[in-house]
Amino acid sequence: MPNLVVRTRAECPEMKKAANAIEQAAWNDLGYLNYTRAHYAMYAGLLETYADYQLCLVDEERGYPVAVANCVPLSCRGIDGLPPEGWDWVVERAATRAPSEDADTLGALAISVPAIYREKGYARLMIRELLALAERRGLKGLVAPVRPSLKARHPRVAIEDYITWTDERGRSYDPWIRSHVASGGRVIGPCVRSMVVxxxxxxxxxxxxxxxxxxxxxxxxxxxxxxxxxxxxxxxxxxxxxxxxxxxxxx
Ligand SMILES: CC(C)(COP(=O)(O)OP(=O)(O)OC[C@H]1O[C@@H](n2cnc3c(N)ncnc32)[C@H](O)[C@@H]1OP(=O)(O)O)[C@@H](O)C(=O)NCCC(=O)NCCS
Incomplete structure (x- = not known):
């Protein structure tokens, strides 16, 4: 296992550049998702405003990140109010929070691991780092509009049905939902218009x-x-x- 340390985008310009490169490599062909209204208008600004919330998992020997996790503080008022708009909502809510409105929750936006570094547990490690960050900042919860990776193989299956599928061990069929559940997350339900382009x-x-x-x-x-x-x-x-x-x- 390489010597891994967590740094933030705020630490130096080189870290911002590397974090952007890692994100682009991980999302690769899904670049059209950068064109939801919230993403196009607000995401880059949020990463700057909250540069100290954007985590990079750096392989110290190579001096370069192997994973990044992006998140923003927001005011959430409990899980009952989580809307069908998911990811776009987290971005809009964080970007338009009034100074008088205290943040109470960490909104996770993405964990990105390039293909060559997957299935090494780095993504799960980043979930733990997000939880530790929320704790350090005095936030009482973390919410994540999770992108179920293997749903892409079943585009015509309703998301409501897909999330009930299990593997032979009774765990969630979807590996990314599985990683969240294994990390202590609770599946609340689908957000059907999470990213609209x-x-x-x-x-x-x-x-x-x-x-x-x-x-x-x-x-x-x-x-x-x-x-x-x-x-x-x-x-x-x-x-x-x-x-x-x-x-x-x-x-
Ligand atoms: C989704 C994504 C972050 C998951 O990355 P990952 O490295 O595969 O995820 P995990 O760290 O959770 O590990 C997944 C598997 O590796 C296994 N694993 C964990 N630690 C391991 C280790 N040390 N060695 C080998 N395997 C390990 C896990 O057990 C898990 O398998 P299982 O569920 O069958 O038990 C990555 O695929 C990605 O960046 N995708 C594109 C962007 C994206 O969709 N991001 C999510 C948006 S919300």
């Missing part, structure tokens, strides 16, 4: 390398549900479902 058909043709000449529901590599194309309006809409997971943080 609505863009011209040309945008979707660029990203997917597919042609869309008729309106309809199209399966797209990596997408968790089909992309809905409306040729009359010349638009395509992708509404990605995620899963709310919540954690209580020790006082």
């Amino acid at each position: 609505e863009e011209p058909v040309g945008f979707w043709e660029n990203w997917t390398k597919q042609r869309f000449e008729q309106s309809g529901s199209y399966e797209v590599a990596g997408a968790l549900v089909p992309l809905e194309i409306d040729i009359e309006r010349k638009r395509g809409r992708y509404a990605e479902p995620n899963v709310w997971v919540s954690y209580a943080v020790a006082a």
Whole structure:
């Protein structure tokens, strides 16, 4: 096991650059998700505002990160109020929090591990680091709109059904939900419009390398549900479902 230390983006410009590179490498072909309204308008700004909340897991020998975790403090008022908007909501809520409104919860936005470093437990380690950060900052909980990785293999299965699937050991079928549950997270339920991208058909043709000449529901590599194309309006809409997971943080 390499010698791993946790640093933040706030520590130096080089760390910001490396963190961006790790995030891009991990998300790779899913770059269209950068075009939800919240992502496009607010995400980069939030990473700057809360640079000391953005964690990098650095391999000390190589002097370079192997994983990053992004999160923001927000005011949440309990899990009952968690909306179907998921990821976009966390970003908007954190970006528009009034100075008078105290943050009570850590909102997790992404854990990114490039393909060559996966299945080494780094992502689970980053979940633990997020919980430790929430505790240090006096926040009482952590909420995460979790992207169920293997849902991409079952784009036409309803998210409500998918999250009930289990493996032969009775654990969640989805490995990323499994990692959250193994870390003490509680599955609250789906957030069906977690990341919504609505863009011209040309945008979707660029990203997917597919042609869309008729309106309809199209399966797209990596997408968790089909992309809905409306040729009359010349638009395509992708509404990605995620899963709310919540954690209580020790006082
Ligand atoms: C989702 C993602 C972060 C998961 O990364 P990961 O490294 O595969 O995840 P984990 O650390 O949870 O480990 C997963 C598996 O490795 C196993 N593992 C854990 N520690 C291990 C170790 N030391 N050695 C070998 N395997 C280990 C885990 O047990 C788990 O397998 P299991 O569930 O069958 O038991 C990664 O796939 C990724 O970056 N994907 C793209 C971006 C993304 O979707 N991020 C999530 C957004 S919310």
